[in-house]
Amino acid sequence: MHHLSLSEVSIILVEPSDTQRKIIIKQLAAADINHVEAVGSVKQALETITKQGADLVVSAMYFEDGTGLDIIKQLKSSDSHAATPFMLISSENRVEKLEEFKQSGVAAILPKPFTPDNLSKALKASLDLINSDELDLELFDVHDVRVLLVDDSKLARNHIRRVLNGLGLQQILEAENGAEALTLLKDQTFDLVVTDYNMPEMDGRELSEFIRFNPETSHIPIIMVTSESSASLHMANIHQTGVNALCDKPFEVNEVRKMLVSLLGQ
Structure with a gap:
């Protein structure tokens, strides 16, 4: 089974700020990720996911037309895209707000601003979901x-x-x-x-x-x-x-x- 490398991963980036999009895309490129489709709203994100899909969705929390939670709930309720990892990037630190994402099956939560180490860890967690291998156990099948x-x-x-x-x-x-x-x-x-x-x-x-x-x-x-x-x-x-x-x-x-x-x- 072929495992995706970071350089092969395609990402839909959902970020309302043009400046933040450019910054995040630059940081993703530094992490060897170059296949990034950037959109700025919940509506655009859901349309792009439905139309072309992606290996990973990376999203901010707040938008004029909704929140990242709307995206992840739609993603996880879709038979076609339920297995697509979702990574949250946010400066939100209220426990109850982050809890909603944790309960919804987010693959990783990345603080904003984030360091290269933060990004590397979050990307690895997401890539592990994509490339997961079966366990080989001695005592069990x-x-x-x-x-x-x-x-x-x-x-x-x-x-x-x-x-x-x-x-x-x-x-x-x-x-x-x-x-x-x-x-x-x-x-x-x-x-x-x-x-x-x-x-x-x-x-x-x-x-x-x-x-x-x-x-x-x-x-x-x-x-x-x-x-x-x-x-x-x-x-x-x-x-x-x-x-x-x-x-x-x-x-x-x-x-x-x-x-x-x-x-x-x-």
């Missing part, structure tokens, strides 16, 4: 690994599922919260649980405690996905609930690959 995916956001579940599918995991059942997950755990067998932390009815902490203290499920590895800092009060003691690994949103392929090799290769 990766296609046989049974996964329970728990997240109250459908967009987030879709993104996580695509990442897991790209790594070769195909047997994935979904639940919208911990309570729904418990019903599935009682009736079926799983090799791995991937759960969000913040959910209604029963959150990831409560679900993890149930899994770990129930003899029939205590052996199942748990990856908790969260947009909260690992240093936050909520997350500081999360490993005490029996969670095996913490994974940040955006849900990055390389990080997840390492976790799965460690958890399923034992």
Whole structure:
């Protein structure tokens, strides 16, 4: 299977400022990316994506006719373009605003202004999504690994599922919260649980405690996905609930690959 290099990646850049577009295009060129189609509005972005597609959409947050969230939601709800990575570039630092993008399956969030190192890391995360290879596990056929995916956001579940599918995991059942997950755990067998932390009815902490203290499920590895800092009060003691690994949103392929090799290769 051919892997795209940075020099082969085609990007749709969505940025309302002419000056900012020129700056970003110059920085992308310095990172060896030269196939860039630049547009300035949500409407133009959606038309261009529909007409010609791209390997990666790079977008600002705010436009006169909407926000980057409108773009990513349309992107992720399209059968043709749902797998296209979306990178946000924004000076926005309000947690609740960035949270919306994290829950929607953004591949990377790049601060504005950004450094070459910031850009390189974000491009690598996006390229990993495009070029994902199946895991090679000693103890499992990766296609046989049974996964329970728990997240109250459908967009987030879709993104996580695509990442897991790209790594070769195909047997994935979904639940919208911990309570729904418990019903599935009682009736079926799983090799791995991937759960969000913040959910209604029963959150990831409560679900993890149930899994770990129930003899029939205590052996199942748990990856908790969260947009909260690992240093936050909520997350500081999360490993005490029996969670095996913490994974940040955006849900990055390389990080997840390492976790799965460690958890399923034992």
